[in-house]
Amino acid sequence: MIPVDAFDLKMLTALQEDGRLTNQQLADTVGLSASQCSRRRMRLEEENVISGYHADLSSDALGFNVIAFIQVQLATHSPDNAKKFRTLVQRVDEVQEAYSLTGDADYVLKAVLRDLKGLSDLVNNVLMPHQSVAHVRSSIVLDRLKETSKLPLKSALA
Amino acid sequence: MIPVDAFDLKMLTALQEDGRLTNQQLADTVGLSASQCSRRRMRLEEENVISGYHADLSSDALGFNVIAFIQVQLATHSPDNAKKFRTLVQRVDEVQEAYSLTGDADYVLKAVLRDLKGLSDLVNNVLMPHQSVAHVRSSIVLDRLKETSKLPLKSALA
DNA sequence: CCGAATTTGCATGCACCTTGCGTCGCAAAC
DNA sequence: GTTTGCGACGCAAGGTGCATGCAAATTCGG
Incomplete structure (x- = not known):
């Protein structure tokens, strides 16, 4: 290292x-x-x-009022399908983070949007129609307790 | 604005x-x-x-090999309890993000850890014992498709 | 204990930042 | 239509910060 x-x-x-x-x-x-x-x-x-x-820009000051977590299940688990989805996610600027997780849902996305219409657009006009996607479930952020990208370096001595 | x-x-x-x-x-x-x-x-x-x-530091280069999403349910929904939990979350550096969401779980945390033992420590020795916390369920990130904090400014003209 | 390699602080030439100033363009008031 | 006030602009200058060469200091292995 x-x-x-x-x-x-x-x-x-x-x-x-x-x-x-x-x-x-x-x-x-x-x-x-x-x-x-x-x-x-x-x-x-x-x-x-x-x-x-x-x-680091203020999402509030710039009018991004909606943050959402979106759980996505793919149509199939084929490598081809996964790749298509990956490309989609890279292309969509509203999606800030995308992970595959252990557990139920295949992927979790974090998206930043101007309003609920933006979320609706993303879910109904971008994600749902995409051939790789089978099922989508979104949760809206009610409160941001903490939001940082700092690593806990106190413990690090490589 | x-x-x-x-x-x-x-x-x-x-x-x-x-x-x-x-x-x-x-x-x-x-x-x-x-x-x-x-x-x-x-x-x-x-x-x-x-x-x-x-x-922006490389979590890989610095040996942070585990990212986890942790769903937390509080013991009670009292304002007092919520405040205690909020304070806890602020204090713990491993927790990068914390949100309350619409839907099932009360809170979702995103944590960055050195290894699975780090996650275990966080869940079992920090979160679970805390008086405000009732239930914890963690999902480990298998793959990071995307991770940015950039806002989609293309649509912004306040 | 000595020599080689690495790391450090200092000095310097160059790039960059900020602030003052004069100019320009627009909009409201006359 | 003219004037006046205001905000934004570019330019220039003085001050600040950056990166590299160099010599001293330190570390490490033999």
């Missing part, structure tokens, strides 16, 4: 909190020089430990 | 793709000057349309 020491962990922790930290700020928080932080950061990016930087 | 024009949308789209874009790079892609991008970006941050910037 990729070498990550205590300095790296501090840097990663700081950067997943604030992705625009200056090398100097980073240096101050982890206890290294700015040049060293620059070098280490470049290494972490090179090794794909840091896979990218993203601005 | 907050004024967001076509320039802003282009900037937001670019920034949620690459959060470390330079104002000059931004200027080149949206067709404005760098100074103007700087000003608009500051305004978007001020208005909390851009709520932050984050480094």
